Amino acid sequence: MAGLKRKDILGLKDLSVDELDLILNTADTLKDIATRPIKKVPTLRGKSLVTLFYENSTRTAKSFELAGKYLSADVINVSVSSSSVQKGETLKDTARNLEAMGVDAVVMRHSMGGAPQILSRYLKASVINAGDGMHEHPSQGLLDMLTIRQKKGSFKGLKVAIIGDSYHSRVARSNIYGLTKYGAEVWLAGPATMLPQGYEEYGVKVTTKVDEALEGADVVNVLRLQLERQERGLFPSIAEYHRLWGVNERRLKLAKPDALLMHPGPMNRGVELSTAIADGNQSVILEQVTNGVAVRMALLYLLLGGGESA
Amino acid sequence: MSVLIRGGRLLDPANGVDRIDDLLVADGKIVAIGAGLQGDQVVEAGGKVVAPGFIDIHVHLRVPGQEYKEDIRTGTAAAVRGGFTGVVCMPNTKPVIDNVPVVSYVVNLAARDGLCRVWPTGAITKGSKGDELAEIGDMFEAGIVAVTDDGRPVDDSERMRQAMIYAKQFDLLVMDHCEDKALSAGGAMHYGKVSSELGLKGIASASEEVHVARDILLSLETGARVHIQHISSRRSVELLRWGKAMGAKVSAEATPHHFTLTDQIVADMNYSTNTKMNPPLREEADREAIIAAMVDGTIDIIATDHAPHHIDEKDVEYQQALFGITGLETSVGLTLDRLVRPGILSLEQMILMMSTRPAKLVNVKPPALVEGAEADITILDLEKSWTVQVDEMESRSKNSPFIGWTLTGAPHATVVGGKLRMLEMKVVAE
Amino acid sequence: MIEPKALLMDAAQMNRALSRIAHEIIERNKGIESVALVGIRRRGVPLAQRLAERLQEFEGRTVPVGILDITLYRDDLTELSSVPLIHKSEVNFKLPGTVVVLVDDVLYTGRTVRAALDALLDIGRPSVIQLAVLIDRGHRELPIRADYVGKNVPTSKREVVEVHLTEVDGDEFVALYDLP
Numbered sequence: 001m002a003g004l005k006r007k008d009i010l011g012l013k014d015l016s017v018d019e020l021d022l023i024l025n026t027a028d029t030l031k032d033i034a035t036r037p038i039k040k041v042p043t044l045r046g047k048s049l050v051t052l053f054y055e056n057s058t059r060t061a062k063s064f065e066l067a068g069k070y071l072s073a074d075v076i077n078v079s080v081s082s083s084s085v086q087k088g089e090t091l092k093d094t095a096r097n098l099e100a101m102g103v104d105a106v107v108m109r110h111s112m113g114g115a116p117q118i119l120s121r122y123l124k125a126s127v128i129n130a131g132d133g134m135h136e137h138p139s140q141g142l143l144d145m146l147t148i149r150q151k152k153g154s155f156k157g158l159k160v161a162i163i164g165d166s167y168h169s170r171v172a173r174s175n176i177y178g179l180t181k182y183g184a185e186v187w188l189a190g191p192a193t194m195l196p197q198g199y200e201e202y203g204v205k206v207t208t209k210v211d212e213a214l215e216g217a218d219v220v221n222v223l224r225l226q227l228e229r230q231e232r233g234l235f236p237s238i239a240e241y242h243r244l245w246g247v248n249e250r251r252l253k254l255a256k257p258d259a260l261l262m263h264p265g266p267m268n269r270g271v272e273l274s275t276a277i278a279d280g281n282q283s284v285i286l287e288q289v290t291n292g293v294a295v296r297m298a299l300l301y302l303l304l305g306g307g308e309s310a
Numbered sequence: 311m312s313v314l315i316r317g318g319r320l321l322d323p324a325n326g327v328d329r330i331d332d333l334l335v336a337d338g339k340i341v342a343i344g345a346g347l348q349g350d351q352v353v354e355a356g357g358k359v360v361a362p363g364f365i366d367i368h369v370h371l372r373v374p375g376q377e378y379k380e381d382i383r384t385g386t387a388a389a390v391r392g393g394f395t396g397v398v399c400m401p402n403t404k405p406v407i408d409n410v411p412v413v414s415y416v417v418n419l420a421a422r423d424g425l426c427r428v429w430p431t432g433a434i435t436k437g438s439k440g441d442e443l444a445e446i447g448d449m450f451e452a453g454i455v456a457v458t459d460d461g462r463p464v465d466d467s468e469r470m471r472q473a474m475i476y477a478k479q480f481d482l483l484v485m486d487h488c489e490d491k492a493l494s495a496g497g498a499m500h501y502g503k504v505s506s507e508l509g510l511k512g513i514a515s516a517s518e519e520v521h522v523a524r525d526i527l528l529s530l531e532t533g534a535r536v537h538i539q540h541i542s543s544r545r546s547v548e549l550l551r552w553g554k555a556m557g558a559k560v561s562a563e564a565t566p567h568h569f570t571l572t573d574q575i576v577a578d579m580n581y582s583t584n585t586k587m588n589p590p591l592r593e594e595a596d597r598e599a600i601i602a603a604m605v606d607g608t609i610d611i612i613a614t615d616h617a618p619h620h621i622d623e624k625d626v627e628y629q630q631a632l633f634g635i636t637g638l639e640t641s642v643g644l645t646l647d648r649l650v651r652p653g654i655l656s657l658e659q660m661i662l663m664m665s666t667r668p669a670k671l672v673n674v675k676p677p678a679l680v681e682g683a684e685a686d687i688t689i690l691d692l693e694k695s696w697t698v699q700v701d702e703m704e705s706r707s708k709n710s711p712f713i714g715w716t717l718t719g720a721p722h723a724t725v726v727g728g729k730l731r732m733l734e735m736k737v738v739a740e
Numbered sequence: 741m742i743e744p745k746a747l748l749m750d751a752a753q754m755n756r757a758l759s760r761i762a763h764e765i766i767e768r769n770k771g772i773e774s775v776a777l778v779g780i781r782r783r784g785v786p787l788a789q790r791l792a793e794r795l796q797e798f799e800g801r802t803v804p805v806g807i808l809d810i811t812l813y814r815d816d817l818t819e820l821s822s823v824p825l826i827h828k829s830e831v832n833f834k835l836p837g838t839v840v841v842l843v844d845d846v847l848y849t850g851r852t853v854r855a856a857l858d859a860l861l862d863i864g865r866p867s868v869i870q871l872a873v874l875i876d877r878g879h880r881e882l883p884i885r886a887d888y889v890g891k892n893v894p895t896s897k898r899e900v901v902e903v904h905l906t907e908v909d910g911d912e913f914v915a916l917y918d919l920p
Contacts, residue, residue: 003822013507022825029809029826038862041812092625112629113509114581133629135509170509198503301812305823 004302008120008127011136012177020178024146027291027298033070034293044073047104047304052094053079053130054110059265059289060130060139064107067296073104073304091115095122105304108132126303134168139299140264141174143292147284148219150291151260155182161213161255162186163247164223164272165194165234171264172196172223176204189213190223190245193234210245217255221262222247222273238271248274252282260284312336313730314349315723318360318689322679323658324666333360335685338728343681353730355689358722359657362677363395363686364664366638367456368485368539368563368613371397371428373416375404380618380706382416385638386425387704388616390731392638393721395686396427397616398672401438402461408433408444413452425737426726427686429455429672434473434484440465443473450480455672458485460539463521465491467528474534483561483671485537486525488546489589493517498629500573500590508577510628515543515596518589522546526553529560537671538562540615542589544599551608561671563613564600566637566644567711572597575711576628583624583631584711587617604663605655611668612660614641618707636705640698640712646690646719684727691722696735704737744915748893748901751912754874757890758787761872762794764888768870769839772799776833776866778806780844780856786907787874788843806831808842813855835864841888845903847873850884875914877901 004019012020033041049068051061061077068075089097091110095118098106105126108116113135120127131137145155152158160179166172166188173196179186180202188195189210199206207213214220225241235241252261261273261282269275277283313335320327320343332347333340371385380388389397399416401407407416413430420428432449436442438459446457457477463486464470470486477484494517499505501512522538526549529536541547541562553560567587572594576585585591603609617634624631645664649655655663665688669676677686697716700708724732731738749757769775772795779788785807792805809827817823842856853871860869872888877895893916895901900917904910 003824005822026826029828032828036863040862042858043812043817090622090626110627112627114628117581118625118627133509134511167506173507173509196506197501198506201503301826302823305817306820 003306007303008116009138009299009303010116010120010127010129012138012141012174013136017181020142020145020181023142023295023298023302024149026302027142027146027294030297030301031291031294033297034066034290039070040072041070042072043301044068044071044304047073048102049073049075049105049107049300050098050103051075051077051130052098052106052108053077054108055080055131057109057131060109063289063292064130064296067293067300070293071297071300073300091118092122095119099123099125105300128299128303131170133170134173135170136174137170138174139292139295140171141178143288143295144171144175144221144262144264145178146291146295147262147288148260150287151284152218155179155184158184158218159216160184160186160219160221161189161217162221162223163189163210163213163245164225165190166223167194167196168226169223175221176202180204187213187217191235191241210247210251211254214247214251214254217259219260219262220247220252220255224264224266225268225272227268242271246272246274247277249276252277262288265289311351312341312349313725313728314347314352315355315360315687315689315725316352318355318358320360320679321657321661322362323662324676325678325680327679333679333687335687335725335728338685340679340681340683340685343679351730353689353723353733355722357693359690359692360679361661361688361690362665362679363724363726364393364642364688365396365398365668365674365677366394366614366616366641367398367611367668367672368460369397369399369616369638370402370618370634371399372618373399373403373419374412379620382419382423382428383425384704384706385618386423386428387737388636388638390425390724390726391704391721391735391737392640393642393688393690393724393732394426394638395677395688395724395726396429396674397638398429398431398455400458400460401431401433406433406438407431408436408438410445410448410452413449413454417453425731426724429453429674431456431458431485433457434459434464434477435469438462440469443476446477446482447480450482454482455674456483456485456537458487458539460485460487463487463489463491467524470525471528471532474528474532474536478532478534481535481673483535483537485539486521487539488518488521488525490517490520493520497590498586499576500592502573502593504573504577508581513588513590515545515592518543519545519549522549526550526558526560529553529558530556533559535559535561539613540565540568540589541600541609542568542592542596544596547599547603547608550603554608561610562608563611564604564609565613565615566641567591567635569597569600569604570644570648571711579711581628582711583626583628584635584709586628586631586633587615587635588633601649601654604649605659610663611671612641612645612663613668614638618705619709620707624709634709636703636707636710639703639705640710642690642721643696643698643717643719644712646692647717651692651719685725686727687725688721689723691720693718694720694722696720702735742917742920744917745899746916747913748875748916749891749914754890754912754914757874758790759794761888761890762791762798765791765795765841765872766799768887772801772803774837774867775839775841776804776806777841777843778808778831778860780842780852781807781809781827783845783903783905783908784843786905787845791843791872804833806833808856808859810852810855810859813859815851815855829859829863831860831863835866838866839868839870840866841870841872843872845874846901847871847876847884847886848879850880850882853884854882874903875901
C-alpha cells in the first residue's frame with residue numbers, strides 16, 4: 001500500500017524524498033491517460049473538487065480542472081470575481097461553506113502566504129495549494145521536477161539555474177525545496193533587489209551575475225518578470241532587465257548543449273527570455289504543461305483515491 | 311476593613327526595603343510594617359515576595375469605541391490578574407483621545423469600573439494624524455500622564471520636534487512608536503530568513519532604528535523627555551546606549567514577547583497570527599541584545615503593549631490580520647520564569663523595571679512599601695508552576711502566543727488602594 | 741512458513757494446464773491470427789507470457805502480449821485505508837479486429853475481471869474478449885465466467901488460494917490455505 005499519509009499538499013518543504021518519489025512515479029504512470037483516445041478513468045467517480053482561485057490564473061486552474069475530470073471527479077470552479085468572496089466573506093467562512101456542501105478537495109490559489117494553512121485547519125477535506133503569495137506552488141515545483149527527471153533521469157549533482165525574480169517567486173521556492181532534497185545544485189540569479197534571503201542554508205548559490213549561474217547548467221528555469229514590480233522601484237526598465245538578466249541565445253550557450261530550457265508561464269517574450277530560445281529545441285516548456293496535468297492527477301489520486309480513513 | 315499581608319519578604323529596592331515582615335493595610339494606605347501584626351482579612355505571604363505595585367505604561371484598553379475587544383472592566387481585570395495595580399492606556403481609540411471630553415470620559419469610566427488605577431495618555435497630534443498638535447495642555451489638566459500617537463509614528467520630524475518642545479512645558483513624557491512607514495510598508499513580520507521562507511513581506515529593522523535615532527537626536531536638541539516604546543532590534547539598543555551616553559533624556563521599554571520570542575515562532579506556530587505584532591519579533595541576536603540591555607539598565611522598564619483584538623480580526627490570512635497580542639496576564643510569569651529564575655535579571659531589577667521606574671516616567675508617585683504610602687502592592691509567588699489557559703484569561707480577547715505555556719513564577723495577589731483585587735490569579739469578586 | 745492446507749497443483753501440473761489452455765485458444769479461435777494476450781497485473785502477466793511462448797511453439801506465430809493495471813478501475817478503492825501504487829498498462833497493439841484473451845491467475849468474485857474489462861475498453865475496442873485463468877475457485881459476485889480454465893477448485897470463503905510463479909515468487913505451485 002502506498003498513499004501519502006497526509007490530508008493536504010501545502011508545500012514541498014515538508015515532503016520527504018519518499019513522498020516526492022511516490023508523487024512523481026504516480027504522475028508518470030497517469031500521464032498516458034491525457035494522451036490516449038479515452039481521456040478518462042473512473043477512479044475518482046463521485047468525488048467532488050472545487051478550485052478556489054483568489055488570484056487570476058487560467059492555466060493552473062484549467063490544469064487542475066482537467067486533472068480532476070480525467071479522473072472522473074466532479075469539478076466546479078470558484079474565482080474571486082464571481083463569488084461571495086467579493087462581498088467580504090472571510091476565508092474561514094468560505095472554507096466552512098464548502099465543507100457544508102460536502103466537497104472532498106479544495107484547490108486554492110491566494111495572494112497571501114499561509115492562506116492554505118487556514119483552509120486546512122477548518123476543512124476536513126483535502127487542501128491543495130495552487131500558489132499562496134510568495135510562499136509555495138507545490139504542483140509547479142513537482143511538474144518542473146518531473147520534466148527534469150524525464151529528460152535527465154535523476155537530480156543528483158545537476159546544476160539547476162533559476163533566473164529572475166526569485167524573491168517574489170513561489171515557483172522558485174518550491175523548486176528549491178524539492179530539488180535540494182535530491183542533491184541538485186541550485187543557483188539563483190537576478191537583480192539584487194529580487195533575490196531572497198536565507199537560502200544559502202539549503203546549499204543554494206545566489207548571485208546577481210546571470211552568466212555565472214548559467215555556466216555549465218543542466219537546467220535553466222526562467223521566471224516570469226512581473227511587470228508591476230517596475231513601479232515598486234525594484235528595477236528601472238524592461239530594457240535594462242532584459243540586457244542584464246534576460247536569457248537569450250548567447251547566454252543559453254553558456255549552459256550545457258543539452259541543457260533544458262524551462263519557464264512556468266505565461267512568458268513575456270523578449271523580456272525574461274528571447275523568442276528564439278522559447279521556441280528552440282532545448283525548450284521543454286510545453287512538456288511542462290503536459291506534466292502539469294499528470295502531476296495534478298497524481299496529487300488528486302493520492303489524496304482522494306482511498307477511503308475516508310485515508 | 312484592614313488587610314494583613316503576613317510573613318512575606320518585603321522587597322522595595324528604591325526605598326531600601328528587603329526583609330521578612332508583616333504589612334498592614336487600612337483605609338487605602340499602608341499603616342504598619344512590623345512583626346506579629348493583626349488584621350481583619352489575612353493574605354498569607356510566607357515564602358512569597360511582597361513588592362510595590364506593578365504599573366504597565368503601555369496598555370491598550372480600547373476605550374472609547376472598541377469595547378468589543380476590551381473595556382475598562384475586562385482590561386483592568388486582566389491587569390490585576392497579571393499583578394498590576396495600575397495601567398497607562400493608549401489613545402489610539404475611536405475617537406482618538408485628543409481632547410478634554412474624551413480624556414474625562416476615560417477618567418470617569420475608570421473611576422467607576424476600574425479594578426486598578428488607570429491613567430490615560432493623550433495623542434500628540436489631532437486624531438494622531440501627525441499634523442496639528444492636539445490640545446496637550448488642556449488634556450494635561452484633565453489628567454493625562456504622557457502623550458503619544460502610539461499605533462503610529464509621528465512621520466514628520468519637525469512636527470515631532472515641536473511636539474517635544476510643547477510637551478516639555480508640562481513635563482509630559484513623549485512616548486514614540488518608532489517606525490519609518492516607507493521602510494516598513496506592507497510588511498507583516500520581521501524581514502529576514504524566516505519571512506523569506508514563509509513568503510511574507512518583511513519589516514526591516516532599519517524602519518525602527520531610523521526613528522529611534524531621530525528621536526534621540528531630537529531629545530538632545532530640545533532637552534525633552536522621550537520614551538522609545540517596544541524596542542525590538544539590537545541596533546536600536548546600540549543607538550539607545552549612545553543616546554544615553556550623550557546625555558539624552560531618553561528612556562525605553564521592552565515587551566515580554568520581545569525578550570522571549572523570535573521570528574522563528576511564526577514558522578513554528580504555522581502562520582498563527584498570535585505571532586503578529588508591530589514591531590515584529592526579530593532574530594535571536596536582537597532578543598539577546600534586548601536582554602543584555604535590560605540587565606545593564608539601558609532599557610529602563612518592562613511594558614506589555616497589551617493589544618487585544620477580536621477573533622474575527624485575527625483568524626484571517628497573516629497579511630490581513632491586525633497587529634498585536636495581549637500581555638497583561640503573562641508579563642510577570644514570563645519575566646519570572648525566563649529572566650529571574652535563571653538568574654539573568656534580579657528580583658530587585660524586575661521590581662525597578664515594573665514598578666518604580668514606570669511610575670516615575672509618567673510622573674505618578676511610585677508605589678512604595680513604607681508606612682503612610684498608598685497601598686498598591688503586588689505579591690509574587692516565585693515557585694508557582696502554572697499553565698497559561700485560555701478560559702482562565704480575564705481579557706475579552708485571547709490573542710496570545712503564550713497559551714499553553716507552562717511557567718514557574720506567577721503573580722500571587724494584587725492590592726489596589728488597600729483593596730485585595732486578585733488572589734492566586736483569580737480576580738476577587740466585589 | 742504456514743503450512744498449506746492442500747497442494748492444488750505442482751509445477752508439472754501447472755505446465756500441462758497452460759499447454760492445454762494454449763491448444764484450446766488455438767482451437768476455439770480457429771488459429772491465432774487475430775489473437776492477442778493481455779495479462780492482468782500482477783501474476784496474469786507471466787502467465788500470459790508463458791501462453792504466448794506455447795502459442796509460438798505450437799503455431800509458429802508471435803502473439804502480442806499486453807499488460808493491464810486495473811488499480812484505477814477497482815470498485816473497492818474507498819474501502820482501502822491507503823491508495824495502492826499504480827503501474828502502467830502497456831497495450832501497444834491495435835485493439836479493433838483483435839481477439840483479446842485476458843489472462844489472470846485466480847478467478848474468484850469476478851470483480852478484478854470486471855475492472856479489467858473497463859480498463860481495456862477505455863483503451864480501445866477489441867472485437868472479442870475472452871478470459872483464461874489458471875484457477876477458478878467459484879463464489880462469483882458478478883455474472884462473469886472464464887473461457888479457459890486450468891483447474892476448477894471448489895473452495896470456501898474462509899480459504900485462500902495462492903499461486904506461486906517462478907518469475908514473481910521464485911517458486912512454482914498452487915496451494916490452499918485457511919484464512920489466518
